[in-house]
Amino acid sequence: MSIRIENVTKTFGKFTAVDKVNLDVPDGTLLALLGPSGSGKTTLLRIIAGLDVADSGSVIREGEDITRQSARDRKIGFVFQHYALFRHMTVEENIGYGLRVRKRPKALIKERVDELLKLIRLEALGKRYPAQLSGGQRQRVALARALAAEPKVLLLDEPFGALDAKVRQELRVWLRKLHQEIHVTSVFVTHDQEEAFEVADRVVVMNQGRVEQYGTPAEVFERPANPFVMDFLGNVNVFHGRVEQGKALVAGAALAVADQHPDAPSAAVYVRPHEVVIQHEQSGNASLPAKVLHVNPAGSRVKVELRATESEQLINAELTSERFAELGLKSGDEVFVSASRVRVFAGNYVI
Amino acid sequence: MSADAVIIRLPARGPGPQVPASFVNPRTDPAWVRWGLTGFAVLVVGVLVGIPVVNIFYEALKEGVRVYWDNLVADPDTRHSIFLTATVVPIALVANIVFGIAAAWAIARFKFPGRTLLTALIDLPFSVSPVVAGLMFVLIFGLQGYLGPFLREDGYSVMPYATSLVGVFVLVVLYFVFRPANPAARRGVWRGPTWLVVPAASVVLFALSVVVQKRLGVWPQGESLKIIFATPGLVLATAFVTFPFVARELIPIMEAVGAEEELAAINLGANGWQMFWHITAPNIKWGLVYGIILCNARAIGEFGAVYVVSGHIAGQTDTMPLRIEKLFQEYNLPGCFAVASVLTLLAILTLVAKARLERKIPSAVHEATGEGGS
Secondary structure, three states, X not given: OOEEEEEEEEEEOOEEEEEEEEEEEOOOOEEEEEOOOOOOHHHXXXXXXXXXXXOEEEEEEOOEEOOOXXXXXXXXXXXXXXXXXXXXXXHHHHHHHHHHOOOOOHHHHHHHHHHXXXXXXXXXXXXXXXXXXXXXXXXXXXHHHXXXXXXXXXXXXXXXXXXXXXXXXXXXXXXXHHHHHHOOEEEEEEOOHHHHHHHOOEEEEEEOOEEEEEEOHHHHHHOOOOHHHHHHOOOOEEEEEEEEOOEEEEOOEEEEOOOOOOOEEEEEEEEOHHHEEEEOXXXXXXXXXXEEEEEEOOOOEEEEEEEEOOOOOEEEEEEEHHHHHHHOOOOOOEEEEEEOOOEEEEOOOOO | OHHHHHHHHHHHHOOOOOOOHHHOOOOOOOHHHHHHHHHXXXXXXXXXXXXXXXXXXXXXXXXXXXXXXXXXXXXXXXXHHHHHHHHHHHHHHHHHHHHHHHHHHHHHHOOOOOHHHHHHHHOHHHHOOHHHHHHHHHXXXXXXXXXXXXXXXXXXXXXXXXXXXXXXXXXXXXXXHHOOXXXXXXXXXXXXXXXXXXXXXXXXXXXXHHHHHHHHOOOOOOOOOOOOOOHHHHHHHHHHHOOHHHHHHHHHHHHHHOOHHHHHHHHXXXXXHHHHHHHHHHHHHHHHHHHHHHHHHHHHHOOHXXXXXXXXXXXXXXXXXXXXXXXXXXXXXXXXXXXHHHHHHHHHHHHHHHHHHHHHHHHHHHHXXXXXXX
8 A cells, every 4th residue: 555645744843853744655565764863754754554643644554544543453563673472471462462352253363363373483482472582583583473463564663773783784684585575665774874775665865854865775875865865875076076068077077967966166076985086197187196104904995094195185985806906005105086977966054 | 609709719818917918809898897797787687677577477477376366366456457458458459559650651651741640640759758648638538628528418418429430431431442433343332423322322321320329319318427536538648658569660660661563463454452452461560469479468557647646546446466466455465466567568568479580570671672582
């Protein structure tokens, strides 16, 4: 079922948590609400579930306005960040709770619980209590409990936030697969851009209660709508310069701008570390001289820190290990830096 | 474990100076300090607590079980005092349980103006002397008090109003508890607009109830309603003095457990009633029992406030502690100790129950903070 959010605003005292947000979640998508903490993403999720009440605006599910419906009638599953499992109930009782309060026959509840235990691969642990489970297991029980009531929409608040790196990675893959199997419209909140891009079909970037950008992971990553999104999606080199005839002039170098951009006397020029090109020779006026400060070869990509000779600006670069071997870089080397891809946002945006 | 280690290490230090002083565990005090302090504590507890408690039972049972039993049940005034305590305490207890849960819920779950004030006021009975509390009720309901003359003239005339008010209030609460949350599912009395139905129905029912009670003459007319020097006063004073126990016990537990499990239940389709009985009640269960036990112990033993409002009419307003005092004044020591032994026994039972529960409650709060695990 699709969900539409129209003009939703929510304030806590003087703080505006959600500011006139409009959002469309098409049927069957897995959407990520991505943003820094305090950007209003959890509040928005709770408003959709009916656990918080919006000051204004409406929530529409498949054409039906459910703004005034109570949380228990919305049939929207919610997985809490800290799971909120019922501590005095076993795993089976937890999962079956949604059916129990709706007065379903016992046999049917049992059948559904067994089916879900199989789905979350915890068949053997049905009689345990939440305190006897690991974090990843609790997370899966919380998900099964939300799914048992056959929700039309599933909401997950920081689903992997409290887990360690390895379990996180496993659960991401598992959630992605699960979504492909059951296809329930899902929205999850995260502050980890990697997680959002890996799991979701659609990504919504939020900041200070507003939606900054909406799109597929590729769209958002390739075409950030504004400097905030650009900056939030991973570290980035920012140069200050101007735009003339489709070229960004930065510290004496003229870099080709990816998208058509009108001339601007003052612009912020963004280059991602993996788009920085390092060469030993100068190539016309499209590169600037720099000095290698530090090389970090750990990891799948080699990280190089440089300083531009002229402006003394620090530049972060990432190279493949092949390219790194080819260049034979070490700290102290004098090199020339250009960019394979350049993005420009005009105006005095301050980060 | 550490005690063993200390005992093994000490002789090495005693006879010869070959072990440097820095080898001695810096966290361990010398033997004379440890034994001295322990001995002092045991002595004080023994003299102040142990011997008197044993003495109560010794004095009570000195002349045999038969005499002890006669002392308890043969005297009609003593018998009545036990009966009166057994009446007053449960009523005060039920009132405080209902109030305690409501107050703890309000304070732990909602933010509202005056929340801090309410929290402070809950503690008031702890800080006020019980005698002052008793006097307060005498000043309101006593003969010379504000409501005294009216209550003496025709006190029962308020009863139709009071009972109707309570009845209407209970109905309103039930109305909201059982109202289907989904507007589409509301039938019958739940169909109309709430802002109109509830006030209108309340007024009509209240008026109807008052008129019916007056017509039928349920309550005596022109008679005085005794509150002070009567059982209602005893209940009021006892309830006032013991009023913080349940709420104070529940507030920290409800705050530690948090509202998320309750929200999860609502999200899964539970109504308010189901949420309370399935989620909230099991989570606060042990804290509630603990609060009830403390409240009960205090209510049974309450002396000061009850002393002021009772007027000590033997066979009418003497509760057990008041009866003990009176027997003592009358030099009836065997009788006095017999009743005292019953109170002491209840106190010991309370202590045992409290010690057992204390082991359960920290674990409940502990799990609540998400650190639970086995």
